[in-house]
Amino acid sequence: MKLSIEAVSRRYSHDVWGLRDFSLELEPGVLGLVGPNGAGKSTLMGILATITRPTEGRVTWNGVDIARSPDELRRVLGYLPQDFGVYPNLTAVEFLDYLAALKGLDRRAARRRIEELLHLVNLFDVRNRPLGGFSGGMKQRVGIAQALLNDPQLLIVDEPTVGLDPAERVRFRTLLSDLAGERIVILSTHIVSDAEATATQIAVIDHGTLLRFAEPECLLAAVADKVWRWVVPSAELSSARKNHLVSGTTRRADGVHLRVVTDEQPDERAVRDEPTLEDAYLYILSTAGQPAAARPPAAAKLKVMA
Numbered sequence: 001m002k003l004s005i006e007a008v009s010r011r012y013s014h015d016v017w018g019l020r021d022f023s024l025e026l027e028p029g030v031l032g033l034v035g036p037n038g039a040g041k042s043t044l045m046g047i048l049a050t051i052t053r054p055t056e057g058r059v060t061w062n063g064v065d066i067a068r069s070p071d072e073l074r075r076v077l078g079y080l081p082q083d084f085g086v087y088p089n090l091t092a093v094e095f096l097d098y099l100a101a102l103k104g105l106d107r108r109a110a111r112r113r114i115e116e117l118l119h120l121v122n123l124f125d126v127r128n129r130p131l132g133g134f135s136g137g138m139k140q141r142v143g144i145a146q147a148l149l150n151d152p153q154l155l156i157v158d159e160p161t162v163g164l165d166p167a168e169r170v171r172f173r174t175l176l177s178d179l180a181g182e183r184i185v186i187l188s189t190h191i192v193s194d195a196e197a198t199a200t201q202i203a204v205i206d207h208g209t210l211l212r213f214a215e216p217e218c219l220l221a222a223v224a225d226k227v228w229r230w231v232v233p234s235a236e237l238s239s240a241r242k243n244h245l246v247s248g249t250t251r252r253a254d255g256v257h258l259r260v261v262t263d264e265q266p267d268e269r270a271v272r273d274e275p276t277l278e279d280a281y282l283y284i285l286s287t288a289g290q291p292a293a294a295r296p297p298a299a300a301k302l303k304v305m306a
Contacts, residue, residue, distance in 0.1 A: 001027065001028055001062065001182075001183075002026070002027055002061075002063075003025075003026040003027075003048070003059070003060070003061055003154060003184055004024075004059065004060045005022060005025070005026075005048075005059050006023055006058050006059070006060070007021050007022070007057035008021075008022045008044070008059060009021055009022070009054060009057055010040075010043050010052065010054050010055050010208075018208050019040045019043050019044055019054070019209075020207075021057070022057075022205075022208070022209070022210055023057075023210070024203065024213070028180070028181070028183055029180060029184065030180045030186075030199045030200050031184070031200075031201055031202075032189070032194070032198065032202040032203070033186060033188045033189070033202075033203050034192055034202060034204055034205070035204060035205035035206050036190055036285070037190055039190075039205045039206045039207065039208070040207070041158065041190075042081075042082055042188070043208070044188075045079075045082075045156055045158045045186070048066075048156055049081075050066050050067075050070040050074055050077070075150075076150070076152055076153040076154060077150075077153075077154050077156070078147040078148055078149070078150060078152030078155040078156070079156045079157075079158075080143045080147040080157045082158040082159045082188075084140065086134075086139055086143075088130060088131050089130055089132060090131055091127065091128045091129060091130055092118060092123055092126065092128075092129070092131060092142055093114060093118070093127045093128060095146075096114045096146055097111070097114060100114065100149050103149055105149065105150060110149070114145075114149070117145040117148055120145070120175065121142070121144050121145045121175075122171065123138065123141055123145070137163045137164045137168055139163075140161075140162065141164075141168070148179075153182075153183045154186075155183055155184070155186070156186045156188070157176070157185075157186070157188065158188045159189055160172060160187070160189070160194075161173075161189070169194070173194065173198050177197075177198050180198075180200075187199060192278045192281050193277075195277075196216060196277045199216065200215065200216075201213065201215055202215070204281060204284050204285070206285055206288055209288075211285070212284050216277055219277060219280040219281070219284075220276075222280060222283075223275045223279050223280045224275055225272065226261055226279075226283060227247075227259060227275040227276075228258075228259070228260045228261075228262065228265060228270040228272060229260075229270065229273040230257075230258045230260055230266055230267055230270035231257050231258070231269065232256050232258060233255050233256070234255065234256055236256075237249070240260070240266075243266075244258075244260045244261075244262055244266050245261045245262060245283070245286050246259065246260055247259045247260070247261050247276075247278055247279050259273065261275075261283045261286070
């Protein structure tokens with residue numbers, strides 16, 4: 001089982017590119033694809049889901065070009081897009097039954113699978129309510145269930161925790177981790193903590209370009225000596241933000257406690273602190289415009305292993 005993304009680019013107009021020369025080679029495991037809004041994540045997800053064709057490059061599933069033979073991948077694909085819509089007059093069971101029929105699933109097996117999934121996403125008790133009365137988070141859970149209907153070998157989820165409350169987000173993260181054993185899971189998100197909780201490998205993308213690929217531990221090690229804890233008076237906060245990369249602030253009685261990510265000690269009052277993945281992510285984004293020798297390396301051909 002292998003998904004290969006080979007120098008893929010996607011151009012929307014003469015000088016507007018959603019992706020530029022993006023390459024990855026994926027095997028079973030969880031890839032956290034993280035980047036700011038507009039970074040190109042959804043463009044890549046659309047290409048992998050066979051909805052959009054690349055302008056340049058190709059994507060292969062077990063050696064088969066998915067642009068030429070999309071059904072090879074579609075049969076084993078589960079996809080939750082960022083903008084997931086439902087039919088408001090259908091119940092959860094009716095909606096999932098309809099999508100199972102579109103996927104060509106056996107009706108009796110589909111009914112059993114739907115019941116399992118409704119329990120899995122904690123919607124079984126409301127399975128016969130019209131979807132129009134569901135909250136945003138409940139609709140998102142229906143979307144998660146439909147992506148799993150065919151027990152996919154490739155599962156793509158694009159910003160899946162938007163609209164979920166904290167308990168639902170924890171439940172979904174656990175679910176993704178449990179699903180990862182014998183399939184490729186791609187989690188696209190701008191929320192670093194979601195990737196941190198589930199992914200074995202992380203790819204950072206911005207402006208359609210792969211900036212860095214590594215295990216979370218490697219990303220943390222790269223900023224191990226670059227994170228500082230610094231207490232400043234409220235009056236100095238604006239200046240600190242202007243001159244340094246501030247990854248977090250906490251107001252306390254003795255002043256504003258800053259987390260600053262920088263190569264050099266920002267002030268004699270600052271002391272080193274343990275890095276977080278959010279620190280590493282912000283550092284990678286902040287150094288992306290530097291000369292090649294000064295910025296974190298991106299990989300040309302990478303693997304996500306179980």
